[in-house]
Amino acid sequence: MDSSPGSTDDVEETAEPQEEKKRQPVKRACNECRQQKLRCDVIQEPFTTCSRCRRLKLECKIESNFKRIGKRSRNAEMEREIVELRKQIANANANAAMNQQQQALQQSQVAPGKQDGASISTPVSNAAGVYQTPSGMSADQYMGSREAVASLLDLRSGFDSSNYLRNGNQQFKRIEDVIVVTERVTELFNLFFTFYHPFLPFLDREQSPDEYYSASPLLFWTIISVGARRYQTDPHLLNSLAAPVTRLVWSTLADIPQSYHVVKALCLLCTWPFPTSSTSTDPTFMLCGMMMQVAMQLGLHRPSHAQDFSKFRVELIEAELRDKVRTWAVCNIVAQRVATGYGQPPSTLYDWTLSSSESTDTNFKLPADIKPRLEIEKFCDKITKTLYSNRRDPVGLASDQERSTLISFLSRDFDALEDQLRSENDSITDLYLRASNLHLHLSAFFDNPTAKNYRERLLALHVATANFLEAALNLETHVGPVLSYTPYYVYQMMLAGGFTLLKLCKSFFAAHIDIEYSKNLFNRTIWAIRGISVSNNDLPERLAEVLAQMWRLGGTPIQRSTNNVEVDNSLQLKVRCRMSMSLVFDSVWRWREDAQTKGRNIEAYLKNPTNPDSADSSAASSIAPPRASSSTPGVAGGDPSLAPAPPLPQANLGLPSSVNNGVGGLPSTITGFMEPNYEVFDPLNWLLDGLVDFPYSYTAVQGLEQGIA
Structure with a gap:
């Protein structure tokens, strides 16, 4: 290179264009594309609009x-x-109301005689102009939208490390317009x-609640919703949460992929669904299928092979493996x-994960209260597949x-x-065991x-x-007593038990049972179903009224002393596919x-529940004293619509009343039943909308000519 006179100049000439190229400004995108962070093909010299604009x-x-x-x-x-x-709207309404009041006062001064005895109701607007959510929130528990917006605008300090929104010294969680402070959480x-x-x-x-929120906001709000079912400090909270949490469910399911903590939330929602007044608007069975899918x-059904269901590297942690096994078991339960409960084929999968021996891997061992x-439930699945899965039968x-x-054979299995479960059988497990036996013997109505x-089959039933x-x-x-907190499945089986007593006591079989005991048990069942209701006009409240009216309209039971009662077809069913x-x-x-x-007016019956012992066609007596808000089912001064039920003591947390009357600061009022309120009635088609449209006449099946059995 030293002997080449032009080599140095060539290197310098080659370097100059590269330095000039580096000094050239980077081409900028247009404002619209920069806002959306998109690639832009705008040309500055000469200026040419980009293709997106x-x-x-x-x-x-x-x-x-x-x-x-x-x-x-x-x-x-x-x-x-x-x-x-x-x-502005609130101020305008307040001004309009003030003008109306002034006009009314002026008219009263002109013609005072015409205003005697009249009362003027003027809406009062909030002095602060803060919008309140429609859930009866008190000022010390909840916060207006102005403060929420102020916190949202401060993006650096609006949220703390626990995902709580802060308002001064107060923290709260928010879903749409519903806000719950930390103490309430x-x-x-x-x-x-x-x-x-x-x-x-x-x-x-x-x-902690913070950890649940971090794992899944849907799981957090589902726990809040279930806890609010009988939250008497704010009885409106459950209804306020229903729509926002439901929308959160569908938006979460639309966001793929999900976390397995979302499956936990669906398990809770299918166990304690939001109250509804019609089975046609109940999404529980659909959510249950999505839960399993x-x-x-x-990959919860193969928790030890989670890598096969993810495109990312999955690190197997034993604590998480046990949690997934437990969640998969609860999914099937x-x-x-x-x-x-809904009379449908199950979507369960009792695979190796739930049937493997504990000696294979201790991580697959289920807790003593789940196994x-x-x-x-495996036994219930066996009943369903054995009795209701005949491919040669239309139903x-x-x-x-x-x-x-x-x-x-199934009775022997039971x-x-x-x-097998006798040694480790608690009261809740025993209740589920009795429900499986009822599920087995309800098939007697098909005999x-x-x-x-x-x-003999009817007696076993x-x-x-x-x-x-x-x-x-x-x-x-x-x-203490916890019937009012039971899952929806228990209510469904209680309803089946109530209709069973109704059918048996109003048929020929009444001569073979203790009618007084059955009648008393039926009354207590109606009482309990009404106590399970968590909202006005929900299905437990409606169907308890149906039970009471069908008892009163079903005729006089046959006495046990009657001899030679012939068997008839009065117990045959017309609906056979459920x-x-x-x-x-x-x-x-x-x-x-x-x-x-x-042409019965069900609205009047729901306001005044039917007494099944009454022979009158009217509803319950209106002269009976109304229930106090703190009453407990079965005690004196209770529901006048039913025969007296045995006293059911209020749930007791096992602590002296002087210690906060509860656990962890829980108020004593939450342990009782929520009292039904019969003030409001939904005028829609009120029960099991469009259940069945039969292509044959009402009397096409034997035994139906007797009417309501």
Whole structure:
């Protein structure tokens, strides 16, 4: 190179264009593309509009001082505008009301005689102009939208490390317009783990609400919703949460992939669904199917091979493995109960994960309070597949010749299961065990009345019904009576038990049972179902009224002393496609036909519940004293619509009354039943909308000419 005179110049000439190229400014995107962080093909010299702005007809320009606007800031600004608009509307309404009041006063001065005895009701606006959510929130518990917007605008200090929104010294959680402060969150979590969690014990009580929120906001709000079912400090909180949490469910399910903690939330929602007034608007069975599908999509049924269901590297942690096994077991338990209660085929999968020996891997060992309940639901699945999965029958029912033998074998299996669980059987597990036996013997309504063992099958059904209802009505744990906190499945089986007593006591079979005991048990069942109701006009409240009216309209029971009572077809069902729950749907269908024919006003009956002992066609007596808000079912001064029920003591937390009257600061009022309020009635088609449209006449099935049996 030294001998080449042009080599140095060549290197210098080559370097100069590269330095000039580096000094050239980077091409800028237009404002619209920069806002969206998109690739832009704008040309500055000569200026040519980018293809995106041309397509969307946007103003394409480049400004050196342009800065992107964050979506959170924009949303906060929109919320602030909404608050201002609401304030203006409130002020306008207040001014209009003030003008009306002044005009009324002027008229009263002109013609005072015409205003005597009249009262003027003037709406009072909030002096601060703060919009309040429609849930009866008190000022010390909740916060207005203005303060929420102010916190949202301060993005650096609006949220702390626990995902709580701060307002000065106060913290709260928020979902849409519903805001719950930290103290209420702790209280509702304590309520959930004290009264509800024992029925489905798979969550970790040691975790804080913050940890649950971090794992899944849906799981957090689901726990809050379940805890609010009987939260008498704010009775409106449950209804306020229903719509926002439901929307959160669907938005979460639409966001793929999900966390397996979402599956836990679905388990709780399927166990304690939001109250509804019609089965046609109940999404529980659909959510149950999605729960199982999401669980399998995440690989919960193969927890030790989670890598096969993820494109990312999965590190197997033993604590998480045990949690997934437990969650998968609870998924199948919930899915089986939902299927049994709704009279549908189950979507369960009792695979190796739930059937493997404990010696194989200790991480697959289920807790002592979950494994027995899983065995019970496996038995329920066996009943369903044995009796209601006949491919040769249009409705899947086993043939009459086979069913008697199958029932005999299943009864032996139940006895063996009862012996197996006897040593570790708590009151809740025993209740589920009695429910499985009722599920088994409800098939007696499908039997042929001419069969030799027809009476024996009905007697076994009556015994199973009485055992289950007694276990439910006397259900008590270390915190006291907890029937009002039971899952929806228990209510569904209690409803089936109530309709069973109704049918048996109003048929020829009444001569073979203790009618007074059955009548008393039926009354107590109606009382309990009304006590389970958590909202005005929900299904427990409606169907308890149906039970009471059908008893009163079903005729006089046949006395036990009557001899030579002939077997008839009065117990045959017309609805036969809902497995063991066919009895419930059949009874409700008959009631709807009868109510529509006679034009009964169900609104009046719900305001004044029917007394099944009354022979009068009117509703319950209006002269009886109303229930106090603190009354407990079964005590003096209770519901006047039913015969007296045995006293049911209020739930006791086992602590002296001087110590906060509860656990963890829980108020003493939450331990009682929520009292039904009959002030409001939904005028929609009020029960099991469009249940069945039969292509044949009402009397096409034998035994239906007798009306409501």
